[in-house]
Amino acid sequence: MSFKAFLFADELNQALEHLNFVNPTPVQEQCIPLLLKGRDLVATAQTGTGKTAAFMLPILQQLLAVPEQLGIARALVVAPTRELAQQVAQNTQSYGQYTGLKVACLYGGANIGPQEKALKAGVDIVIATPGRLLDHLIKGTLSLAQVKHLVFDEADRILDMGFIGEIKRIMRHLPTQRQTLLFSATIDEQVQTLVKQWLNDPKRISVDKENSAAQRVEQVFYAVDEDRKRELMSYLIGKNNWQQVLVFTRTKNMADDLAQELNKDGLATLAIHGDKSQGARDKALSQFKSGQTRVLVATDVAARGIDILDLDYVINAELPYVAEDYVHRIGRTGRAGKTGHAISLVSIDEQWLLEEIEVLLDERLTPQWLPGYEPDLTKAPKDNRKNTNKSRKQRDKKKVLNKRSSRRR
Template sequence: MTFSEFKFSQTLLNTLEKLNYKEPTPIQALAIPEILNGEDVIAHAQTGTGKTAAFMLPIIHLITQLNGKTDSHKKAVNALVLVPTRELAQQVAKASETYCQQSRLDVACLFGGANIGPQEKQLAKGVDIVVATPGRLLDHIIKGSVDLSDLTHLVFDEADRMLDMGFIGEIKRIMRHVPQNRQTLLFSATVDETVLKNVSQWLKDPKRIGVDAPNTAAAKVEQLFYAVDDERKRELIAYTIGKNNWHQVLVFTRTKNYADELAKELNKDGLTTQAIHGDKSQGARNKALEQFRNGELRVLVATDVAARGLDIPTLDYVINAELPYVAEDYVHRIGRTGRAGKAGTAISLVSLDENWLLEEIEVLLDERLTPQWLPGFEPDLTREPKDNRKNTAKSRKQRDKKRILGQRNKRRRKN
């Protein structure tokens, strides 16, 4: 199958040829015909399978055909893509601009942590496609700098992540400003009942498509688990990277403080490392990402704010220095590698206190995950875990729910 079979405009086909896009990925082959037919769609597929092109290519074709795009045409926002994080907003906007390079369509990227003035100026000139985080889009709606009354296409990208971060309130307010007569698409790596319950009210008889089972880890990612004490995790990370001569290694932590601390210590080990998280300025985050992509940085330490916003096609290695509190985040973390059918390696370091988090991941994946003991880094089994048998599963979940909600509220303020 080729892209020409979708009967895209010649301009769009020329762009795809220039980009060396020859055959659609499985999710593109399933989604594009439905979108071109005007259907609402709920689609799930692993990250790195071409989800952005799956919804953006047909949208570009449809709004170009709809508007006819003449020199005298007055620009209006025809397509809106809502995303949970700044990094993902930039990634989707950049891809959209690439697909629009031979058309007259303009793309605006709206996210928090950046000066709102330049965004207002760009919107005032007129744009066709808006990619935005919910909080910043709502700021523009309140200020009257964006008009969604002509919207024909609405995309929820990584909807589960937006709900997990507590954006449902902002999304409901945004939905009051979009027309009823529109096409609505939901694309995500995972689609569960919570997502369907909250978002299905905005879709009309959606077609459900997918190329793999929800909540599964990328098929070509080798998953390794090592049991190790917390205080020896940094040492094991440095040993593993150095011994295997790995470059471009993405390391995930749960907290910003540990991300900064780990980056500092890995630099002392001779590994050029930077940390990115919600407290870093957007400029600092962009600079670190660019240095990581071009090979100036060997290691990038990130909190889950970057779990879905990074797009590094050549990334081969992911290390979980700490397991996430939300099991679904494990899937998104390791999905940074093994993209577009390529092989990858994901290593997770599991301390005695994190065994219950590993159990949550096992339930999600419906798979038994047994940590290995690496010679020289064997865990100390004589110590008592912090979450001992006196703490029931219920009390642990209640405590961690409060902690997770606190983290979500902080992330919402950052986007």
């Protein structure tokens, strides 16, 4: 089928033609007809499947149907990070470029003044991170009283980042009569609770197997000692002449240290994480997209919203403490029907994290040895080290809990 089958307004069809959108993706084909009917929706789909257009096109269509309310905030998209909020806002402006509808993007780490000015001038669609959205509600610079369409984008990450308190406070400002949509790459008990509380008889759409890794991503795991990961990474990138590589670490310090070491190896590398200013993050991402920077090292939070169509390689320098994050990480590649590659470097101390990912994906993941980088088996856990390894694992699990409960804007 083609987008013309949805009978969108001329302004939307003009934008779709300009963007060379001809045939909808599976998530768009399944979601758009339901959303045009006003149904609440829970959709499970991997990143890169076109989910932003799946929810935004029908919202734009419905806003255009009531032209007398232009300039009033009637649609709200809540996103977990600045980068994702910016990405959704940019896409929305592209889809609505001929409609006259105004979009405001609200996120922390940026001057609140220009955001207030944009809101005062009148907006139709608000896309925001929870913390900054709450700031505007408290200051009275934004009213959600007329919102008819609410979207939780990447809902699992919103909850994992500890924003449930902010979400509850935001919900008090919203009318009960509204259309509510929830998009998520993974579904867990927290997300299910949110669905029960705030969605009304939602239709369930699952484009991919729940909690599955991206279907078009080739996953490779290398067993390697922790202190040789950087060396192996440089070898893989250099030998294979990979020109655009996104590397994930668990911590900000690790991201900075790794970027510094990769630069010493002759690989143009930048790091992005929550401690970087928004300007620095935008500049790093721009240089990465343009090819000025060959390697971008990122933490999970900072990488949310990175949308690079032709990104071929993702490397997990460290496995994530939360297994669902693995799905999000490798979803940065293999987008829009293209094939991607995800390489994970697994040390002995990370075996239990690999097992967590196996349970989530219901798939056996076996690390291979690369000649010259074989792990030192003398470092493998032995019976007389069980207590030590158990205590280490307990400490690491505490980090998981701390990660889930931490709050970031």
